[in-house]
Amino acid sequence: MTGGVKAAFGWSDYEVIATGGGEKLERWGELVLLRPDPQAIWDPPYELKNNKSINARYIRSQKGGGAWEYKGKVPQEFVIGRGDLKFSCKLMGFKHTGLFPEQAVNWDAMRALISGADRQIRVLNLFAYTGGASVACAKAGAHVTHVDAAKAMVERAKTNAALSGIEREKMRYIVDDCAAFVARELRRGNSYDAVIMDPPSYGRGPSGEVWRTQEDLFAFVRETVKLLSDKPLFVLINSYTTGLQPTVIANILSLTLPQARVEAYELALPTGDKRVLLPCGCSGMATFAREASEIR
Numbered sequence: 001m002t003g004g005v006k007a008a009f010g011w012s013d014y015e016v017i018a019t020g021g022g023e024k025l026e027r028w029g030e031l032v033l034l035r036p037d038p039q040a041i042w043d044p045p046y047e048l049k050n051n052k053s054i055n056a057r058y059i060r061s062q063k064g065g066g067a068w069e070y071k072g073k074v075p076q077e078f079v080i081g082r083g084d085l086k087f088s089c090k091l092m093g094f095k096h097t098g099l100f101p102e103q104a105v106n107w108d109a110m111r112a113l114i115s116g117a118d119r120q121i122r123v124l125n126l127f128a129y130t131g132g133a134s135v136a137c138a139k140a141g142a143h144v145t146h147v148d149a150a151k152a153m154v155e156r157a158k159t160n161a162a163l164s165g166i167e168r169e170k171m172r173y174i175v176d177d178c179a180a181f182v183a184r185e186l187r188r189g190n191s192y193d194a195v196i197m198d199p200p201s202y203g204r205g206p207s208g209e210v211w212r213t214q215e216d217l218f219a220f221v222r223e224t225v226k227l228l229s230d231k232p233l234f235v236l237i238n239s240y241t242t243g244l245q246p247t248v249i250a251n252i253l254s255l256t257l258p259q260a261r262v263e264a265y266e267l268a269l270p271t272g273d274k275r276v277l278l279p280c281g282c283s284g285m286a287t288f289a290r291e292a293s294e295i296r
Helices: 101-116 132-139 151-163 178-188 213-227 246-256
Strands: 002-007 014-020 023-028 031-036 056-060 066-070 077-082 085-090 122-126 143-148 171-175 194-197 202-204 210-212 234-239 261-270 277-287
Touching (some): 002 101, 122 132, 143 178, 234 246
Antiparallel strands (some): 014 023
16 A cells, blocks of 8 residues: 655756755755755755855745855756657745656656557646646647646646747646536536646635645545546545645545546655655555456
8 A cells, every 4th residue: 555665767857966954955956055944954965055056045934935146147947858848837935846756756656647548538637836747748648637726837837838849739727726626527428537736735716715635635525536537547646735644634535536547646756865865745646447347
């Protein structure tokens, strides 16, 4: 049920150079960034902030939040790629860049499933953010419905799709509260072959809808899996900021999808020290037999 740790290898435009002291030193293309990381509690190999290659450092405020400190001229937006996927990134508030490189583990797995299905796959991506998973699935040939409550994030997903050469008809973009969208799709009788969700620990929809993962996630998954087609391919749940353990995600998937094969695992990034993997949350994936008759 639980699959240990899976690290996101295969990047050329991104790397974790060094970690420790509550920070991570990263290369994003030609930019070198120093960002807080509460998981990196070990001693750094040297004082990371003294690295002369740093272009920007995110410094937390004692009052909450924080701000970027720039060293020289730093572009507001920059593009990084992984294979045939390209993403537009920027230095955003609360230390983010708009992309989570560790998710490449899941992109690779989903692309393999979609490519091997030998049929048109319909994917629903909920809490879809800037569309890393949406772009990966569409590039593998799926038709993707991308749903997020933040209009700005949906616009960035459109940019990422265009950068990766995704045809417009492969992606459908929805700005909406995810729970409200799922309820409407159920009433409409629509279905999907695969579902992805990356829920925040807390959030608000465009009309003020409140989301709290520990209170809402199980019931939400239970409703959402009703959208699966007669020939489901996979369901993926990510947990980055929620603090849920892999076994919790495995339990949710096993209870809501008893006919599926379930695997849950930690995500990690390799670092400049081969002894150290940087933990980056966890995921759980449910997969299904190829033919509907095999799962009934």
